[in-house]
Amino acid sequence: MATINLLPWRAERRRQRERDFYTMLGAAAAAAVLAWFAWGYWMDMRIEDQGARNAYLSGEIKQLEGKLTEIKDLETTKAKLLARKQIIEQLQASRSQMVHLFDELVRTIPEGVRLTSIKQSGNALAVQGVAQANGDVSSYMRNLNSSQWMQGSDLQKTEIKGDDKRNRYEFGLTVKLRSPEQPDVAAPGTPAKPAAPAGKPTAQAAISSAGSAS
Template sequence: MAHINLLPWRVERRKQREREFFMQLGAAFVAAVLVVLVWSLWMDARINTQNDRNTYLQGEIKQLDERIAKIKDLEKVRESLLARKQIIEQLQANRSQMVHLFDELVKTIPASARLNGLKQTGDSMSLDGVAQSNASVAEYMRNIETSPWMGHADLRKTENTHGDSRLPYSFGLDVALNRPKAEEDSGSADEAKMPPPPVAKTPAERAQIETMVKALDAGSANSSKSPAERAKLGAMAKALEGAQTVPNPGAPAKSEVKPASATTAGGAK
C-alpha cells in the first residue's frame, strides 16, 4: 500500500531554505566584520610604524641641523683665523718696508726741497713739502721713480705760495709703493736682516731727517690714530733720531749730495 504524505512539506522546505539563507548571511557578516577588523589592525600597525620612522627621521634631522650649525661656526672661526693669518703674513712681509722707505726718502730728495709731511695708506704714500722751483719737484719725482721701493709718482699740486723766499713752491705728490723682486723672493730669512736706519751724513740730510722726525712726532700725537699706529710712528721717529747722531765710518760725506746739488744747479739755471 502506497504511503501518502499529507503534511505541508513545501512550507517546511521553504522554512529550511530561509534558515540556511540566514545562516549564510550571518556567516558572511561575521566574515566581513573579521576582515574589517584585520584590515583596521593592519593599517594601525602601518601607521604606528610610519610614525616611528617619522620620529626617527626628525631626530636625525635635528642632529644634522646641530652639526650643520657647528660646521658653520667652525667655518666662521676658520675664516677669522685665515684673515688673521693673512694680516700677520702681510705685516711680516712689510716689516722692513718702512725702514727702506725712510732710507729712500733721504736718498731721493734733493737739497733744494724739503718735506713737511707724509702719509701712507696701503700701497701708496702722500708727500707734502716745499721746493725751490718746479725743476726741483721734477727732479724729486725722477729720483722717486728710479727708487726700487717707490714707483710712479703723481703730482697732486704745485703752487708758488711766496711764503718762503728760499723755498717758495709748495708741492704734493702721490707715490705708489713697490717691493723689489729680490726682497719678495728672499722670504722671511732675508726680511729678518733689516738694514740699519739711514745715517745723516751732511747738514742738509740732517735737516731732512729732523723734518721727518717732527712729522712723525706730530702723527704719533694725533688722537685720531689708533694706539698701534701711534706707537709705530713713535718707534720710527726714535729710529730716525738715532740715525741723526750715528756716525758713518768709511763712507764719503759728499757722495750722496753731489748728484742732487748738480741737478739742482742745472734746474735752477
C-alpha cells in the same frame, strides 16, 4: 492500495534549509566582522609605521639642521680668521714697505738736500725740506721717480728762505707710493737710480733728523 504521507519529510527538509541558511548567514557575518577587525588592525599598523617613519625623519631633519648651524658657525669663524689673517698680512706688508720706503727715501736724497718733514696720507707722501739750489730739488725728484717704491713726484712749492746758502731753498712736494711689482709710470728717459754716496745717513738717522727739524 497503500498511501505515503510526504508532508513530514518536506517540513523537515524546509527546516534543514532554514538552518543551513542561517548558518551560512552567521558565517558570512562572522567573516565580515573578522575582516573588518583585520582591516582595522592593518590600518593601525600602517599608521604606526608611518608615525615611526615621520619621527625618524624629524630626528634626521633636526640633526641636519644642527649640522647646518655648525657649518654656518664654522664658516663665520673661518671668515673672521681669514679677515684677521688678511689684516695681519697687510700689516706685515705695510711694515716691510715702510722699512724699504725709509731706506729708499735716504738713498734718493742727493747732496745738498735735507728733509724736514715727512707725512703719509694713504698712498701718498708729503715731503718738505731745504736745499742749496733748485737743481738739487730737481735731482731729488728724478731720483724719486726712478725709485722702486715711489713714483709721480709733484713739486708743490720752492722758495728762498733766509740767508743760509746751505739751506737757501725751502721746498715741498708730494710723491705716490707703489710696490716694486707695479709698473713704473715715470716718464721715458728717467735717469738710472743714483748710487748711494759714501757716508750717506741711515734711515733711522734721517727719521731722527726730520723729527728734530720739525
